[in-house]
Amino acid sequence: MGNDWRTRIRQEIDEACLLWDETSRAKLSTDYHHFSPVLVKELQGKMAECIVSPRNEKELETILAFAAExxxxxxVRGNGTGNYGQCVPLTGGIVVHxxxxxxxxEIGDGxxxxxxGARMGRMEQAARAKGQEMLAMPSTYQSATIGGFLNGGFGGIGSIRWGTIWDGMVQSMxxxxxxSPPATLYTTGNDMLxxxxxxxxxxxxxxxxxxxxPRxxxxxxxxTFARWQDAVRFAQDVAADDAVGKRLVSAHEWPIPRYFQPLRLPxxxxxxxLEIDERHEAAVRSKCAEWNGSIELTVPAEKYHKGTGVSDFSWNHTTLWARKADPxxxxxxxxxxxxxxxEQMAALKAEFPEYINHLEFNRSAGQLRIAGLPLMRFESADRLNxxxxxxxxxGVAVSNPHTWDLEDGGRSYEHHKLWELKRRNDPHLxxxxxxLRPAAGQAR
Structure with missing residues (x-):
């Protein structure tokens, strides 16, 4: 990589698409990896040399051809709402924003x-105006982009009903x-995975x-529940009942609800x-009573997506609220x-008292799953490990959010197949x- 590329890029690409100032480069070279004290240390000072913001597909192709030459x-970067350091440039160069x-x-039937770069909140709003809605969205949907979500996310709001990004949400890419010049690839079905x-x-x-x-x-x-076990049993009951329509089932052990100040929970x-189909309110209230719970907050359907909603305290927004109170x-x-x-929760709590449970119910390949995003006060990387x-x-699977490495952080596909695609689509790596780390004994 020669130093003169910075001169040539001004000749090849409209100056209106380029940002060179340090403030912009620092801001657009990071994401929410500050959730991890480990990543804060490892990624400190990593920054792009130039930010490029294409306005259309033709400009994107010009940027990619230039970089290849x-x-x-x-x-590549969406809106930086992820928190694994996945859009932090480890070797400088260009960030494509x-x-x-x-x-x-286009919006059609289904x-x-x-x-x-389309923000998912705007996509959801446009879909609901047409009597439809998104299948799954992160809790950061108001600012998250669809590209960032598909490249760095997996589930979120709606995944209890429809599954994750691998479960039919994407029809084609x-x-x-x-x-130079870039090739255009059209993928569908299993080829997209x-x-x-x-x-x-x-x-x-x-x-x-x-x-x-359909909307x-x-x-x-x-x-709310006096006993954490009752809260979990209630959440399991609602999640497993196919007769109850739901978009979100999110369970939080005390003291996590203390961080949700706008909700004013006891x-x-x-x-x-919970986000539930309004037609099934009576069934959910009955289940709550069976598990000794109390409904503290009710937001009617006509106020959905208007102001602060319960999803603003779910998934990784939970971590955000906790860190606001305790960095x-x-x-x-x-x-x-x-x-x-x-059994698993009890064993972890007995050995690590700082482990505070946060559960998100979702589906994968049609099967109900319980994702955990437990909170804990950071002591050391050794204790975290x-x-x-x-x-x-x-037997509790872990996708480690304290690494920028794709494989350790929960890659989605066989490693060797990813490298086959990378060598084909990115011949200069x-x-x-x-x-994307090579497998043991494999050269880059």
Missing amino acids: EKVPVT FARMNRIA YMIAEP KLKTIE PYLHTYGTVGVLAEVRVKLA VEWMQLAA EGRSAVL DMTYLQTTYSWDKLF RIIDRCREL LLNPMK
Whole structure:
């Protein structure tokens, strides 16, 4: 990579698409990896040399061709709402910021076509105006982009009903290779799977067609319980009942609800946050009573997406609220066994008293799953690793959010197949370098 690329890029690319000042480069070279004290230390000072913001597909192709010719590393970025350091450029170069490629191209019966920089809140609003809605969204949907979500997310609001990004949410993808000139790839079905949740290391998303579901009138509830076990049993009951329509089932052990100041929940009680089909309110209230709970907050369907909602305290927003109150708080990402959940939680709590439970119910390949995003006060990387090791010994799967490495952080596909795609679509290995680690004994 020669020093003169910075001069040539001004000749090849409209100056209106370029940012060079240090403030912009620092801001757009980071994400929410400050959730992890480990990543804060490891990624300190990593910054792009230039930010490029394409306005359309043609400009994106010009950028990718330029980078291939000059051998400049390229890191793609949505809106930086992820928290693994996946859009932090480890080797400098260019960050391609998709904020201006944000067009919703088409909404039809059961689908939407959008550019990668389209914010998911706007997509949801547009879909609901047409009597439809998104299948799954992160808790940061108001600011998160569809490209960032597909490259770095997996589930969120709606995944209890429809599953994750690998469960039919995406109908087709248009991608670009990084070569001169870039090739255009159209993928559907199983061919798309290796491109999901791979941090933009194996191809550059240019457009996506996502599936839409019929619009449901969702009401919101917050239920509290004196006993954490009752809160979990209630959450399991609602999650497993196919007769109850739900978009969110999120359970929080006390003292986590203390961090949710806008909800004003009672002291000393664990909480379950719900988005349910308004037609099933009576059934959910009955289940709450059976498990000795109390409904503390009811938001009718006509106020859905108006002001603060219960989803603003779910998934990784939970961690955000906790860290607002205590910056030493951090978290893990786990998956429990449905039939061993209480045994696993008890064993972890006995050995690590700082482990505070936060559960999110979702589906994967049609099966109910319990994702954990437990909170804990950070003591040391060594203790964090001991907790991770103990989780795995107990059969609790861990996708480590304290690493920028794609494989350790929960890659989505066979490693060797990702490398086959990378070598084909990124022959100079310029896309998000170092995030996709070679397998043992494998050369880059």
